[in-house]
Amino acid sequence: MRPILALLACSAAPLLTTAALAEDSFPATLAGHATLPAFTMATPPADAPRDLWVSGKFTGKTRNETPMSVEGDVGKTYGGHKTGISLPFIGQPVQGMSGLAMNRDADGSWFTLTDNGFGSKLNSPDAMLFFHRMQPDFETGAVERLETVFLRDPDHKVPFRIANEGTEGRYLTGADFDPESIQFLNDEIWIGDEFGPFVLRVARDGRVLSVHQTMLDGAALTGPDTPGSTVPAQPGTDYRVQRSGGYEGMALQPGTGLLWGMLEKPLLAEGGQPEGDFLRVITFDTAKGDWTGDSYRFRLAEGATAIGDFNFIDDTRALVIERDNGEGDAARACADGAADQSACYPLPARVKNVVLVDTASVDAEGFIRRIGHIDLLDIADPDNKAPEGLSADGRFSFPFFTIEDVARVDDTHILVANDNNLPFSGGREIGKAADNEFILLSVPELLSAR
Known part of the structure; x- marks a missing residue:
């Protein structure tokens, strides 16, 4: 999720550079397309506090309780384009598909996750946290939301004060966690959070069963949004995880019960600069409820700044989404120095890859081998599977x-899908909020590569 309050700082950060990686590039063909409309709302549970029935009241500089009164936009860095959808919302936005579980439910539906709401702890105290079961239909082009489960902490398992501490339901919000990755195992849900970063064990009904602080090399990993972090603080010394840099991907290794949590951004070293052009991968044993002590590294391609998801496809090989901070078709990029950016993209998409890695092949420095990738900006559509005009x-x-x-x-x-950051991202059409698009890709060469 794009944090609005820190957007300019995030976008202005220097891109990580690395030599071009020598790996295979494989073709991808569009086999299906389905859409969950951007303006899709969920009704809060009947016992939710009244405050949670209107969401997005704190996304501006001051409280705004007038529903649908302020139109969203993509931010100055991205051209300031309006998105056609206004805040606050009556209900909770389903937006922000931030992870797919490897294991599906018995009916074949996918477990997917909505993130913290509107991008930061400060602006999301009225954004409820929840996961879903969804089923894209590539014949009709629709996405059915079969179930939405709201996260709550009735048993006081969260080790810090939550936004709804004094309520009976103790529903969790985006002021508590930023859920970005999800797995389904033994009829329980495991969620990777960005703020802590934490790993949450959750019952099927949304009850938090346990919360686990991340440990690396015997020390707790923390970030500026970890409960207990104080300001002022020295990046790289007082904390090492970047803001919005916790678990964006958390893969479940088949047959082992191990979660491989991958941080979204590089850790900070002394002095506050990234420790390198790579991301840490830390393993957690779900059976023991503890960290294994093992960690690995994933090297980003040139121009990539973060990852989006991480899932195994067999016992050792896994898929990783890596991306830059751009959005929009590069063919509509703004000319250098263009004063009028109303009809162009000042920071278009350049790097959007799905990478195949082999976790059984790790070099002496701990780097996981990259096998190859597909380019999500160059997908063949010979059979016109995309909706008209796309x-x-x-x-x-x-x-x-x-x-x-x-x-x-x-x-x-x-299966690939986007987080549309409602109502703060476009990407598909200038002046229109991005929908949640689910695409089915035929990639036999990628999946068979070793």
């Missing part, structure tokens, strides 16, 4: 800022 010359692109969902469907197909 393909050009038989090619389809997925140029969204945050692409945060990938999972294997079968031996030849994968």
Whole structure:
């Protein structure tokens, strides 16, 4: 999720640079497309506090309780385009698909996750946290939301004060956690959080069962949003996890019960600069409820700044989404120095990859081997599977800022979806909020690569 209050600082951070990685590039063909409309709302539970029935009241400089009164926009860095959808919302936005679980439910539906709400702890105290079961239908192009489960802490398992501490239901909000990755195991849900970063064990009904602080090399990993962090603080010394840099991906390794949590951004070293052009991967044993002590490294491609999701496809190979901070078709990029950016993208998408890695192949420095990748900005669409107007010359692109969902469907197909940051991201059409798009990709060469 794009944090609005820190957007300019995040976007202005220097891009990580690395030599071009020598790996195979594989083709991808669009096999299906389905859409969950941007303006899709969920009704809060009947016992939720009245405050949670209107969300997004704190996304501006002052409280705003007038529903649908302030139109969202993508921010100055991205051209300041309006998105056509206004805050605050009556109800809770379903937006922000931020992870797919590898294991599906018995009916074949996908477990997916909505993130913290509007991008930061400060602006999301009225954004409820929840996960869903969804089923994209690639024949009709629709996405059915079969179930939405709200997270709550009735048993006081969260080790810090939550926003709804004094309420009976103790529903969790975006002021408490930023859920960005999800797995389903033994009829329980495991969630990776960005703020702590924490790993949460959750019952099917949304009750928090346990919360686990991240440990690396015997020390707790913390960030500026970790409860207990104080300001002022020295990045790289007092905390090492960047803001919005916790668990964006958390893969479940088949047959082992191990969660492989991958941080979204590089850790900070002394002095507050990134420790390198790589991301830490830390393993957690769900059976023991503890960290294994093992950690690894994932090297980002040149131009990539973060990852979006991480899921195994077999015992050792896994898919990772890596991305830059751009959004929008590069063919509509603004000219250098253009004063009028109303009809162009000043920071278009350049790097949006799905990478295949082999976790069984790790070098002496702990780097996981990259096998190859597909380019989500260059997808073949020979059979016109995309909705009208979304393909050009038989090619389809997925140029969204945050692409945060990938999972294997079968031996030849994968499912990919975006986080649309409602109502603060466009990417598909200038002046319109991005929908939640689910795409089915045929990638047999990628999935068979070793």
